[in-house]
Amino acid sequence: MQMVMNDENSVEQLFARWQPQARKGWLETFILLLLCQKRSYGYEIATNLRQSLDAELPEGTLYPLLRRMQRDGLVDTEWDTEGSSNPRKYYTISNRGRELASMMQSEWTRWSQTMRALEKDQ
Amino acid sequence: MQMVMNDENSVEQLFARWQPQARKGWLETFILLLLCQKRSYGYEIATNLRQSLDAELPEGTLYPLLRRMQRDGLVDTEWDTEGSSNPRKYYTISNRGRELASMMQSEWTRWSQTMRALEKDQ
DNA sequence: GCTAGGTGCATCGGTAAGCGATGTATAGTT
DNA sequence: AACTATACATCGCTTACCGATGCACCTAGC
Numbered sequence: 001m002q003m004v005m006n007d008e009n010s011v012e013q014l015f016a017r018w019q020p021q022a023r024k025g026w027l028e029t030f031i032l033l034l035l036c037q038k039r040s041y042g043y044e045i046a047t048n049l050r051q052s053l054d055a056e057l058p059e060g061t062l063y064p065l066l067r068r069m070q071r072d073g074l075v076d077t078e079w080d081t082e083g084s085s086n087p088r089k090y091y092t093i094s095n096r097g098r099e100l101a102s103m104m105q106s107e108w109t110r111w112s113q114t115m116r117a118l119e120k121d122q
Numbered sequence: 123m124q125m126v127m128n129d130e131n132s133v134e135q136l137f138a139r140w141q142p143q144a145r146k147g148w149l150e151t152f153i154l155l156l157l158c159q160k161r162s163y164g165y166e167i168a169t170n171l172r173q174s175l176d177a178e179l180p181e182g183t184l185y186p187l188l189r190r191m192q193r194d195g196l197v198d199t200e201w202d203t204e205g206s207s208n209p210r211k212y213y214t215i216s217n218r219g220r221e222l223a224s225m226m227q228s229e230w231t232r233w234s235q236t237m238r239a240l241e242k243d244q
Numbered sequence: 245g246c247t248a249g250g251t252g253c254a255t256c257g258g259t260a261a262g263c264g265a266t267g268t269a270t271a272g273t274t
Numbered sequence: 275a276a277c278t279a280t281a282c283a284t285c286g287c288t289t290a291c292c293g294a295t296g297c298a299c300c301t302a303g304c
Contacts, residue, residue, distance in 0.1 A: 009194055011218050015225045020262055021290080022147025022226070025140060026233055033240040043281050052236050060263040063283060068261090072131055086270055086281045096133055103137045104144070108237060111148055114175050115230060118155040142291055143261080165252050182292040185254060190290090208252040208299055 023055065028065065029108060032101035035075060035093040042066055042089060066091060074100060145177065150187065151230060154223035157197060157215040164188055164211060188213065196222060 031045060040048070045066075046057040069075045074097035080088045093101070153167060162170070167188075168179040188211075191197045196219035202210045215223070 011221045011225070014194055014196070014218075014222055015229075017289090018147060018150060018222075018226065019229065022151075022229065022233075024146055024262070025144025026147075026237075028140060029144070030236070030240070033237070037240070041281080042283095052239070053232060055232075056263095058263045059281095059283080060265080060285090061261085062263095064261080064263095067283090072136055074136075084271075088281070096136075099133045100136055100140075103133070104140065105237075105241060107141065107144065110175060110177075111144075112234060114152070115148070115155070115227075117174070118152070118159070119227060139260090146291070163252080164254095178292095180292045181252095181254080182256090182294080183290085184292095186290075186292090189254090206300075210252070 019055075020061075026108070027057070027061075028069070029101065029104040031065070031069070032074065032093065032097055032104065035091055036098060036101055039090050039092045041080075041091065044088075045091075069097070072096075141177075142183075148230070149179070149183075150191070151223065151226040153187070153191070154196065154215065154219055154226065157213055158220060158223055161212050161214045163202075163213065167213075191219070194218075 027049075030049065034040060034045060034048060042059075042062055046059070046062055049055055049057045066075070069091075070077055074094055075091040076094055078090045078092065080090050149171075152171065156162060156167060156170060164181075164184055168181070168184055171177055171179045188197070191213075192199055196216060197213040198216055200212045200214065202212050
């Protein structure tokens, strides 16, 4: 059996395809932690992530994710039609959300420690 | 429109379903960093992760992942039929793999900083 | 010699989810 | 009038997790 080396895939392309996979799980943590601090709405969350991480947050990812969070009772929602801008759907963290955020956070810490241990003596 | 709160999903269940998603991206980084240090084989990698992270690494996840890495030229493989044990498929990091690992690592660092900034003033 | 458990590899298929493309609507700018 | 930014949302193609399952070998205990 012969395994063909795939040279069409540059390292940059591989990285580009890996990024969303990596983003996947931690994105939810990021959003929950963000909402722990202040209520926010979709577009602002995306802007926030773009600025603080210089990472894209496609709308096709964000809005379904927020709906799932709402479905699972992690956030409460409220439409804000006041003001001059477009109507905003504000998200507020719930108790369940806070609880889950803290569990995710400790999981993050565990991975963080393991990663650091690996890069230490390379 | 009414959004039904899904109480069947306990926070523990939500966390359990989230974990593999979170594991998803960083797992590849972990394996590449591990292979940067020494060549290894599937079963050993799984054991290693289980010990250092107390995290499960299902075989249905691991072996397809390793095949993808091989396909993309991130690792070189070599069967070891010597010794008393079962034949082992050893994985060695390639230059492409090393390059990608370093890119992933800096991405990890960026997320790490952002996360830390969020949990600081909660 | 038989059986159970550990080692070591692998695939299949049901399910979940990313996200590019696309759509709608309003406000402000050129 | 045209374009950009704000703000929401869905569709469907594709990727990938992982529980279940299977094969093969080795060692230990009865």
